[in-house]
Amino acid sequence: MIVKGLKVKLGKKIVLDNVNIELRPGITLILGPNGSGKTTLLKTIIGMIEPIEGKVIVNENLSYSPAEFYTVNMKTIDVILAGRKKGEYQKYIELFNIADLMENDFQNLSSGQKRLVLIVKALGEGDLVIMDEPFANLDMKNRMIVLDSLLKLKSEKNFIITSHELEVINYADEIILVKNGKVVYSGSKENVSDLILSQVYDVRIRSLVVAGRRFFFHE
Numbered sequence: 414m415i416v417k418g419l420k421v422k423l424g425k426k427i428v429l430d431n432v433n434i435e436l437r438p439g440i441t442l443i444l445g446p447n448g449s450g451k452t453t454l455l456k457t458i459i460g461m462i463e464p465i466e467g468k469v470i471v472n473e474n475l476s477y478s479p480a481e482f483y484t485v486n487m488k489t490i491d492v493i494l495a496g497r498k499k500g501e502y503q504k505y506i507e508l509f510n511i512a513d514l515m516e517n518d519f520q521n522l523s524s525g526q527k528r529l530v531l532i533v534k535a536l537g538e539g540d541l542v543i544m545d546e547p548f549a550n551l552d553m554k555n556r557m558i559v560l561d562s563l564l565k566l567k568s569e570k571n572f573i574i575t576s577h578e579l580e581v582i583n584y585a586d587e588i589i590l591v592k593n594g595k596v597v598y599s600g601s602k603e604n605v606s607d608l609i610l611s612q613v614y615d616v617r618i619r620s621l622v623v624a625g626r627r628f629f630f631h632e
């Protein structure tokens with residue numbers, strides 16, 4: 414997947430401006446403050462939003478799990494199976510321990526349960542899996558289950574994810590920082606300095622490496 418010179422206007426606002434991305438293998442993490450354009454970027458990559466300039470070149474089979482839940486009057490299993498794409502869902506249903514929810518109405522599930530269902534759907538469908546805030550609403554155990562599955566699957570699939578948790582940097586291969594609709598950093602996690610994170614989020618951020626893991630604090 415390559416993004417070239419992307420410009421997106423929504424209403425009167427230029428939401429993305431000259432965004433260029435060359436996808437690298439593994440887990441790409443997009444970080445940025447509220448309203449910086451992350452969801453718009455993902456929606457433009459999957460073709461839900463039409464750019465006014467630039468293009469997205471996709472050679473992979475894309476799947477998407479949205480940040481926001483849709484309201485549908487459907488059984489959970491039918492939400493997972495809905496859509497054109499064929500998928501391999503059963504192993505993820507078991508891995509995520511959600512088999513008991515399959516006959517329930519999707520709209521009655523808890524937020525965390527809905528999140529797991531939509532992630533399972535996306536994992537079963539694509540080889541480039543795009544997930545908007547996959548860790549939102551998840552408890553610690555389920556967060557670890559999702560993170561572990563990304564790490565296990567990244568040799569066979571690529572991922573683009575967004576998060577508001579800086580600790581997710583530890584699990585990513587490539588980081589993209591977005592601010593005011595522009596990519597201000599794109600590169601390895603090792604080179605993402607506290608200074609650039611502080612500039613992106615407009616708050617002083619420090620990090621500390623303990624046992625090989627980087628922990629983040631803000632003042």
Ligand SMILES: Nc1ncnc2c1ncn2[C@@H]1O[C@H](COP(=O)(O)OP(=O)(O)OP(=O)(O)O)[C@@H](O)[C@H]1O
Pocket residue numbers: 423424425426428445446447448449450451452453454
């Ligand atoms: N349909 C729309 N019409 C007008 N402006 C929009 C529309 N959708 C989004 N925006 C604006 O575009 C900007 C980027 O929104 P987007 O949802 O992409 O941000 P985000 O980085 O995903 O934010 P968050 O972290 O809060 O989810 C925001 O200023 C938002 O208000």
